[in-house]
Amino acid sequence: MTTHARGVPAVADPGIPAGRSAIVDLLVLGAGPAGCAAALRALQLRPDARVVLLDAAAFPRDKACGDGIAPHGLDVLRALGVPDAVAGYSPVDRMRLRTPGGAEVATPSRRANYVVPRKIFDARLVAAARARGAVLLRQRARSVVTGGTADEPVVIVNGDLRARVVIGADGANSITRRSLGIGPNPPEALAIAVRGYADAPHTPGPPEQLIEMTDEGWPAYAWSFPIGDGRANIGYGMLRSKLAALPGDTGGRTVLHGTLARMLPEQPAHPGTLRAHHLPMSTWRPRQPDGPVLLAGDAASLINPLTGEGIYYALLSGSLAGAAATTATPAQAGAVYRRALDRELGRHLRHTALLAGLAGRRRTLMDSAVRAAGHRTELYDNLIEIGLGRGTIPTASVARLALRRIISTRP
Known part of the structure; x- marks a missing residue:
């Protein structure tokens, strides 16, 4: 045909x-x-x-x-008979998380991620x-x-x-x-992000992925993921509902590009690489x-x-x-x-929805979680599993978090 x-x-x-x-x-x-x-x-x-x-x-x-390829995706590809989808790219086993409240953690992960341009x-x-x-x-x-x-x-x-x-x-x-x-x-379940490419940061130690959260338009964050070829994938994203709620006539492109440049001042985007995209949550x-x-x-x-x-x-x-x-x-x-x-994925998706609702209303919850993860490796690993794989909240914590969400939504 x-x-x-x-x-x-x-x-x-x-x-x-x-x-x-x-x-x-x-x-x-x-x-x-x-x-x-x-x-x-x-x-x-x-x-x-x-x-x-x-x-x-x-x-x-x-x-x-963001070009990040989590190990769970590679497991799927291996099962499909495609073992070499990230061949030639180096693993990155560290992710640094920073919250607006000053919490920070950068513990090596049990399983490494990869950064491979989608092209x-x-x-x-x-x-x-x-x-x-x-x-x-x-x-x-x-x-x-x-x-x-x-x-x-x-x-x-x-x-x-x-x-x-x-x-x-x-x-x-x-x-x-x-x-x-x-x-x-709807806008409250739809994110918009801008992605670009920049020179990778020159920092001592092994390469690491960076996620830096910000109070501006919370929940929102910038990222910098090293590819391994001298470049990094950089970007910034926020919910459409938060973008629409900003005062004045500031355009979305101005907000996204400007916030990214402000949060990653040492990594200006290469000309022509900034592109926006939607993420239906x-x-x-x-x-x-x-x-x-x-x-x-x-x-x-x-x-x-x-x-x-x-x-x-x-x-x-x-x-x-x-x-x-x-x-x-x-x-x-x-x-x-x-x-x-x-x-x-059902249980995992229900748990991520619960956590996202709580974190969106109470940013201090993310501060506490990241701060605690810096002292407890198993908690850090669980956070990574929830954020990048199919992790779930421990059974003993589900009822407590659900109660918190109910309380946080009361007028």
Whole structure:
């Protein structure tokens, strides 16, 4: 089938059946980490499946992001048969956390993180998916419509691409999500961040990732993550609701760029590298509906509300969606995927929402947590697990924190 997108050359591939009535097994919208993980898992389970990745970009392409790759995401990739996604990049096993109240901790983590520009990371995942048998079409998704019958649905994309199951891994502005009648996150559950590249700081000791929080627009923070090639990924993010509440006519770009420059004065951004992006937080996740249309990654609001981490969630949710699309009937795929996602991340997401709500109302809670983590290695490790992986609050603490949240919301 030869397909066309506005302003994009047609792409033909013999792996796609021809004709409007032809149906592929899985059509994945978006070839980022979530989309590629979905394709990889589907083809891992069913090597003969006809899997198509649809993306408007030509890879390699830049993607505004903090570029941090947590070890949990690498675990998912190894299970998918992709062990070398961060090859050539050095591990960073220290993260320095600073709070506005003066608390600071920089303890080596049990497992190291990596910092790999998304231009490199995503292109490697696309190459792995194509090597596995996925077909990549360069085309922008403009419409997603479900047809057929209740027992044998067919999903039609852009009027002529037909699939038994569609996975929407098309980001914060997902057309797939809108097609399901699900609106965007409200401002209090939607962050906006600006990312740039700068010279890495010259500091003694091993390289470390920095997260520096600020009272301005709390909860908000700046970051500096060394890549290992002399550069660092730098950025600053805050909630859209906090940005909108600022007095005067100050524009969002002025606030984001200005605060980043003020918080990291020794790391001015390289010209032309500053790019803004939205992060739909998991504190407002849409319910995955039944049926043949699934949402993964940012499209499902899978962004950690404490740290902005999303790549691990993208890889894991994409893998789970790919498995459901392959092993369940199209009519049951959504329900199967919803249950799998809840088993893997449900408790963790509920706990991060609880902590984010408390920290947003009482900044001193973050001061206390970071200060205590400086003296207790197991607490530091648990904070990192909650912020970057799938960690949960110890059972004895859940009721106490829930009570605090109730008290903090009383007028």
